Amino acid sequence: MFFFLHKADEFLEDFVKQNLIPLVVPVSYETLKLIKADGRKIVLTIVEDENEERSKELVKLLRGAASANRDLIFGYVGVKQLDEFADKFDTSSKLPKMVIWDKEDDYLSVVGSENIEEEDQGTQITKFLEGYREGRTVKKRLSGPTLTQYLQRSFDIRMVYIVVFMIAVLMLIQTLGKGGDSGEYQRVANQDKVNQPSSSTTEGEEIKEYKEGDKED
Incomplete structure (x- = not known):
């Protein structure tokens, strides 16, 4: 009984993991963390530009392959969108090209299926997966920093941007605050200038009345 419960728990855990991530994942700083937490290897497709129409058509074909190969994560990345990451491969x-990546320092290239040609891409994707499962692969090393180092550096850079942004906002608030105080001071000073002639006129009238009183005496 315990054995069946354990298997059921494993099945449920795998089911949740496989459905937590989309069938085909666009690689970004955020999704890399999600992918890294998943235990499956990733079928990574590298294109020139994710927004090109031919890239979108290729993603549709990858989605069909992903639904039939749930033991793998399917992802894609554009050199134009994330060149620093894509250049590692x-x-x-x-x-476009396809590789099998274990999210560590190495990746696998399938012999005879290194690149995806324009014609009949669906068949080429199937051939790539068959070659991987049959072991017709060559192990290669990532260039540049590891995924962990890459994510850490990306996090550090974004933190710098956030800190700079916060400092800029605080400086702007401080400047606006000083501008408000200066305006209030200027308004009070102008009001004093307006009131000053009125006081002088009143004093002059009092002196004049006093002199006229002296003459009457």
Whole structure:
């Protein structure tokens, strides 16, 4: 009984993990953290530009393959969108290309399926997956920092941006506050200037009345 309960828990856990992540994940700073937390390997497709129409068509084909291969994560990244990350997989070769990545320092290239040509891409994706499962792969090393270092550096850079933004906001608030105080001071000073001639006139009238009183005496 315990064995069946344990298996049921494992099945439920796998089901939640597999449905927490979309069938095909666009790679970004945020999704990389989600992908890293998942235990499955990722079928990573690298394109020149995610927003190109041919890239969108390729993603549709990847979505179909992903639904039939739930033991893998399918993701894609554009060199134009995230070049620093994409360049880790040797983007000097023809794009699009597909690799199997274990989210560590190494990735697998399938022999004979390194690149995806324009024609019949669905068949090429199937051939790539078959080659991977049959072990027709070559292990390669990522260039540049590891994923952990990359995420840490990306986090550090974003923290710098946030700190700079907060300082700019505080300086703006402080400047506006000083401007308000200066305006109030200027308004009071102008009011004093307006009132001053009135006081002088009153004093002059009092002196004049006093002199006229002296003459009457």
